[in-house]
Amino acid sequence: MILLFAILLSLVGLLIRWKKNIFFQLIDHNEKNERFIIHYAYQLIGLGLIGIALHFFETKVLAMFYIASVLLVSGVFSFAFAKKMSD
Secondary structure, three states: OHHHHHHHHHHHHHHHHHOHHHHHHOOOOOHHHHHHHHHHHHHHHHHHHHHHHHHHHOOHHHHHHHHHHHHHHHHHHHHHHHHHHHO
16 A cells, blocks of 8 residues: 555656646745745655655554655645745
8 A cells, every 4th residue: 555655646746846837826936936846846756765665664553654754744845835825
């Protein structure tokens, strides 16, 4: 199950990296915001690669830790993105 989740995360990260202009309909398009979006895309790609590596050592504890870390990164991004939208 981790493998599927990790592959989807990597694909979403690549999609965000490739089509980052989708986010600029909600926030201003400037260098700082572009780096913010690209940084998040690389975080997703990195988490996807970590998940692919964890697939070979699949235990319930590692799976829960991995999912919790993905949720934490997504939550921090959502909070920061909402703050950028209100500015």
